Amino acid sequence: MTLWLYLHFKHLQLDSLALSDNPDPVVIVDGHSNRVVQLCKLAKQSGITVGMGLASAASLSERLQVIAYDEQAEEVRLQEVTQWLYLVTADISLFPPNGILLKVSNMLSLYQGLSAYWHHIQTHLSHLGLDYHYATGYSAQAARLLAKGGTDIITDDASLLQSSMNDFNLSQTDLSERICEQLRRVRITKLSQLLCIPVSELAKRFEIELVHYVGQLQGQLKYPLIFYVPEEQFSRHLTLLFELENLQWLTKPITKLLEQLELFLQQRNKLAQQVSLMLQLRDAEPVSIQVGSTVGESRAHTWLSLLELKLSNMSLDAPIQAITLSAEYLVDNQCVNNDLFQIQQDKSARPTLIAKLQAKLGKRSVQGVEIDSDHRPERAFHFVEPLHAHTQPVRIKGLQRPSMLLPKVAPLQEKVTIYFGPERICTGWWDNQAVTRDYYIARSELGKWLWIFKEPSQQWFVQGVFC
Amino acid sequence: MSKIIDLLQHRQWVWQGSSQAHQLPERVSTGISLLDIKLQGGLPKRGMVEVQADNGIGELQIWLPYLQQHQHLIVFINPPGCVNAHHFYHLGFDHKQLMFINTNAEVDALWAAEQCLKSSACSVVLLWQSALSIAQAKRLQLASEQGGCTLFLYRPKCVQQFSLPVALCLQLTGHSHGIAVQIKKQRGGWPQKSFMLSLADYWPQLVAEQGEASNVTVFPTPIRYAK
Numbered sequence A: 001m002t003l004w005l006y007l008h009f010k011h012l013q014l015d016s017l018a019l020s021d022n023p024d025p026v027v028i029v030d031g032h033s034n035r036v037v038q039l040c041k042l043a044k045q046s047g048i049t050v051g052m053g054l055a056s057a058a059s060l061s062e063r064l065q066v067i068a069y070d071e072q073a074e075e076v077r078l079q080e081v082t083q084w085l086y087l088v089t090a091d092i093s094l095f096p097p098n099g100i101l102l103k104v105s106n107m108l109s110l111y112q113g114l115s116a117y118w119h120h121i122q123t124h125l126s127h128l129g130l131d132y133h134y135a136t137g138y139s140a141q142a143a144r145l146l147a148k149g150g151t152d153i154i155t156d157d158a159s160l161l162q163s164s165m166n167d168f169n170l171s172q173t174d175l176s177e178r179i180c181e182q183l184r185r186v187r188i189t190k191l192s193q194l195l196c197i198p199v200s201e202l203a204k205r206f207e208i209e210l211v212h213y214v215g216q217l218q219g220q221l222k223y224p225l226i227f228y229v230p231e232e233q234f235s236r237h238l239t240l241l242f243e244l245e246n247l248q249w250l251t252k253p254i255t256k257l258l259e260q261l262e263l264f265l266q267q268r269n270k271l272a273q274q275v276s277l278m279l280q281l282r283d284a285e286p287v288s289i290q291v292g293s294t295v296g297e298s299r300a301h302t303w304l305s306l307l308e309l310k311l312s313n314m315s316l317d318a319p320i321q322a323i324t325l326s327a328e329y330l331v332d333n334q335c336v337n338n339d340l341f342q343i344q345q346d347k348s349a350r351p352t353l354i355a356k357l358q359a360k361l362g363k364r365s366v367q368g369v370e371i372d373s374d375h376r377p378e379r380a381f382h383f384v385e386p387l388h389a390h391t392q393p394v395r396i397k398g399l400q401r402p403s404m405l406l407p408k409v410a411p412l413q414e415k416v417t418i419y420f421g422p423e424r425i426c427t428g429w430w431d432n433q434a435v436t437r438d439y440y441i442a443r444s445e446l447g448k449w450l451w452i453f454k455e456p457s458q459q460w461f462v463q464g465v466f467c
Numbered sequence B: 001m002s003k004i005i006d007l008l009q010h011r012q013w014v015w016q017g018s019s020q021a022h023q024l025p026e027r028v029s030t031g032i033s034l035l036d037i038k039l040q041g042g043l044p045k046r047g048m049v050e051v052q053a054d055n056g057i058g059e060l061q062i063w064l065p066y067l068q069q070h071q072h073l074i075v076f077i078n079p080p081g082c083v084n085a086h087h088f089y090h091l092g093f094d095h096k097q098l099m100f101i102n103t104n105a106e107v108d109a110l111w112a113a114e115q116c117l118k119s120s121a122c123s124v125v126l127l128w129q130s131a132l133s134i135a136q137a138k139r140l141q142l143a144s145e146q147g148g149c150t151l152f153l154y155r156p157k158c159v160q161q162f163s164l165p166v167a168l169c170l171q172l173t174g175h176s177h178g179i180a181v182q183i184k185k186q187r188g189g190w191p192q193k194s195f196m197l198s199l200a201d202y203w204p205q206l207v208a209e210q211g212e213a214s215n216v217t218v219f220p221t222p223i224r225y226a227k
Helices: A042-044 A054-060 A070-086 A106-112 A114-126 A140-148 A156-166 A175-186 A191-196 A197-206 A207-216 A247-268 A300-312 A349-361 B002-010 B033-038 B061-067 B086-092 B107-120 B134-147
Strands: A004-009 A025-031 A035-039 A065-068 A092-095 A100-103 A132-137 A236-245 A272-283 A287-297 A320-332 A367-373 A382-386 A405-410 A417-427 A435-444 A448-452 A460-465 B047-053 B073-075 B098-101 B124-129 B148-155 B168-173 B178-186 B195-198
Touching: A004 A114, A004 A140, A025 A042, A025 A054, A035 A042, A054 A065, A054 B073, A065 B047, A070 A092, A070 A114, A070 B148, A092 A367, A100 A106, A100 A140, A106 A114, A132 A140, A132 A156, A140 A156, A140 A207, A156 A191, A156 A207, A175 A207, A175 A460, A191 A207, A236 A247, A236 B195, A247 A272, A247 A300, A247 A320, A272 A300, A287 A320, A287 A349, A300 A349, A349 B098, A349 B107, A367 B086, A417 A448, B033 B195, B047 B134, B073 B107, B098 B107, B107 B124, B107 B134, B134 B148
Parallel strands: A025 A065, B047 B148, B047 B168, B073 B098, B073 B124, B124 B148
Antiparallel strands: A004 A100, A004 A132, A025 A035, A092 A100, A236 A320, A272 A287, A272 A320, A367 A382, A367 B098, A405 A460, A417 A435, A435 A448, A448 A460, B168 B178, B178 B195
């Protein structure tokens, strides 16, 4: 029979709130029933218990912080935990909002025994700082039942598992209230009593739902499971405990997410080329910012410095409530060997520099250039993103060209002396931008070297300056 | 008394010829032999070169042979026009090496220059900026030494200017025979009087009085246009 391990996270939402330096007690309250569902240690010390009404909880502690229970947030967090666990174990199935089922049998030959396997899982999970109950079982349902009941048992001894299950009340199982009531009428209140009855007998007297449940609990019937497949993209959401008005205070939460990104990328041996940060604001449209690095980057501090540069140019209309960090365009990590001793210019520093400049100044302020095969000076090249140039037109020797062009051709309005020319450029008849120009090099009276041209209409213009 | 000298030395407000004479900074040839002789072998390998010149006298052209020796990025920050990359390419530059930065604020230009200098990805940074404080210049100088990169600072010619703590300060004046170069300040050397740099061998078209002056046409009246 297959052995399963179920992990039940008691207060997943609370654990994800990053409460380590929060001096006030925090409780999470279900919005529908108005009852406390999760509470921190401080709240427990002040006498609050799970299931207590909000009013009585508030009366027990004056500094109580109340947060609404968010099932969606728990599910997202559960996904992250699964992703983390996937690094050490293969078959994982999710039980939203707060349970994870692991298939143990397949992993035993790798870890050589259940205790070693469990040790690995435990140390791996300890990085996340979550509180959870656990139990093994020879069926998914059995493991789930034991874990939810807080049994905390790790064994492959079937009889021991069976005996620890016997003490459970029927109300602790997943059976519906109606079936429990029916069973209570025939004086069946404990699970042990129910399991004594053969399944065929049960089928005669009770509904099929009960038969299914008992069959699944004992491993006679299969429980339908969908196994987890890891995602290809990185995206993490973090709800801030306080609304932030100062962008500089964002550094800490962003660092937390970036460290997760770094780990995500390292484990896949990938680099991210673009990271986008979404800031959710109070009563305003969310703001999204992107920073990029052309070769890709995985280190958290590099991304942080880029994001900080970008944030330093921004101003917000409303306080930030939550942030989402996602990485796009993942590429494989290719290692480059650099010289250890010589601090010299190297090409690998280029993308980092460009990413930094673009983050602060904007993409349009930092440009590279692409050369075109055209004789018209204004069409002989165009600006592109740095490091994106590919063409290699044939180089022409002996051209007389200025080093600086005027942004716009201007009429000649000063006295000049011509020293060189003419050089005729007559082209472009095929694309309706025809030019017929005679170019000269001239010197103005102030000593400025100009590149001027004459059109067939005998008008003179300045196009460039020999800086 | 010695305290004051110590203080001045510490702040690098005075330097002693004796301490500098032996450690002449490494030089890189400019590609123009006369300039190399006058500059004791060429431009300093790292540091800041201040060029005071009017626009359009060939103040960038004379450095092209020098720029061409470099393998890494050449960054133009806030040039006075649109740099003609076409010209650079056909001279033999690799166009992937050229990068252009245009900023709205001068502070951003200085920041960009500092980042480029420090990054060790650039060989040369050319910055056009008229106003620069001594503190800013020192900072750029340190950044350029750190990243092993040369900074060309282009400033308009102006009589009343603070002398900046640069490795080399040149004043260029357009002249009918070429360019008059005056070394106003150089680290490890004395300022020198103005000398004439004839560009006839390098940029023949930019020399006014050549042998065949007969084909020079003087425009008596330029034609003006209504805009």
